[in-house]
Amino acid sequence: MGSTIGDIGEFGLIARVTAKFPQTENVIIGPGDDAAVVRAADGRVVATTDLLVEGRHFRRDWSSARDVGHKAAAQNLADVAAMGARPTALLVGLAAPPDLPTAWTDELSEGLSAECALAGAAVVGGDVVRADTVTLAITALGDLGGRAAVRRDGARPGDLVAVNGTLGRSAAGLALLRAGADGPAECLAAHRRPRPPYPEGPRAADLGATAMLDVSDGLVQDLGHVAAASGVAIALREEALPADPVLEEAVRVLAGLGAAPPRAAAFMLAGGEDHAMAAAFPAGTRLPAGWTEIGAVTEGDGVTVDGAVPPRGGWDHFG
Numbered sequence: 001m002g003s004t005i006g007d008i009g010e011f012g013l014i015a016r017v018t019a020k021f022p023q024t025e026n027v028i029i030g031p032g033d034d035a036a037v038v039r040a041a042d043g044r045v046v047a048t049t050d051l052l053v054e055g056r057h058f059r060r061d062w063s064s065a066r067d068v069g070h071k072a073a074a075q076n077l078a079d080v081a082a083m084g085a086r087p088t089a090l091l092v093g094l095a096a097p098p099d100l101p102t103a104w105t106d107e108l109s110e111g112l113s114a115e116c117a118l119a120g121a122a123v124v125g126g127d128v129v130r131a132d133t134v135t136l137a138i139t140a141l142g143d144l145g146g147r148a149a150v151r152r153d154g155a156r157p158g159d160l161v162a163v164n165g166t167l168g169r170s171a172a173g174l175a176l177l178r179a180g181a182d183g184p185a186e187c188l189a190a191h192r193r194p195r196p197p198y199p200e201g202p203r204a205a206d207l208g209a210t211a212m213l214d215v216s217d218g219l220v221q222d223l224g225h226v227a228a229a230s231g232v233a234i235a236l237r238e239e240a241l242p243a244d245p246v247l248e249e250a251v252r253v254l255a256g257l258g259a260a261p262p263r264a265a266a267f268m269l270a271g272g273e274d275h276a277m278a279a280a281f282p283a284g285t286r287l288p289a290g291w292t293e294i295g296a297v298t299e300g301d302g303v304t305v306d307g308a309v310p311p312r313g314g315w316d317h318f319g
């Protein structure tokens, strides 16, 4: 028996698949980052795609169609911002069973459109097909506006590491939904409709960010991609994580329901889907309001928290 994708895990699968895709001279950045950058006759375009599958990324009894539209757009638009680009357009592939109410697709579309508007983008096309499972295949495009793209491989020892956006609220919201809790509302909302700080991507690029990504799978796991791509280590300090009373409240609610919830800091370190921007900047960079310095880049490899390798956390579709 040969190996299966379950054996190699999500990131093993990605490495194996992308090894089959030689690039052309039109490709400025190929697979391996938050988005690709492709040369066009008149410039460059940033392009990225993410799938959302019912039951894996959303549940129709936990999220309204409008929520799913917002989230599907946000997940993709955040990848554009994480390259230092401004989102411009979205293409929407929709697979659905024939008994899906049109009211659901109407609200989905309104959510997609409203989230695009928040980022200054528009839905410019898509596709629809029949399938047993509601699935969204979204492509987002963006404009670097003359900037160099901020990749995952540019972090250098001595850089500081900072984040902008919420951490852990979406994961806490998911835990609350699983436990049948109806609050704190901010966590449920963060899970249903993440609010990526879109303008902070280009702003970080303008500030000289050396590496950046959006936190989709978990802060430690995602910064692990930066560390690996850059050939450096990242040392985070737990006490530097932005304190969030709402997250503390979520932990209390979960504990009150008899669950043994992780600490708030664990939600922040391992929770994904908030789509905060996490970036490395040269030491001494004056960070604007909204950015919190949480650690530093050093020689070595991997990500540590307070000097220790944290327990494995973060999302892996096949792990």
Ligand SMILES: Nc1ncnc2c1ncn2[C@@H]1O[C@H](COP(=O)(O)OP(=O)(O)O)[C@@H](O)[C@H]1O
Residues within 6 Å of the ligand: 014, 017, 018, 021, 030, 031, 032, 033, 034, 035, 036, 049, 050, 079, 216, 217
């Ligand atoms: N099936 C695939 N074919 C080609 N490239 C892929 C495939 N799956 C993932 N990638 C690439 O691997 C990189 C990492 O993907 P992913 O972890 O999903 O990034 P993100 O969390 O930013 O969405 C991205 O550059 C993505 O385009």
Ligand SMILES: Cc1ncc(C[n+]2csc(CCOP(=O)(O)OP(=O)(O)O)c2C)c(N)n1
Residues within 6 Å of the ligand: 050, 051, 055, 056, 057, 058, 059, 075, 174, 216, 217, 272, 273, 315, 317
């Ligand atoms: C019903 C349900 N179960 C579990 C989750 C949690 N979850 C699903 S995918 C995911 C990680 C992010 O999605 P992914 O497809 O990996 O996006 P990418 O990292 O490519 O941006 C998380 C935390 C969820 N959102 N909904």
Ligand SMILES: [Mg+2]
Residues within 6 Å of the ligand: 034, 078, 079, 082, 213, 214, 215, 216
């Ligand atoms: Mg990303």
Ligand SMILES: [Mg+2]
Residues within 6 Å of the ligand: 049, 050
């Ligand atoms: Mg992805």
Ligand SMILES: [Mg+2]
Residues within 6 Å of the ligand: 216, 217, 315
């Ligand atoms: Mg992921």
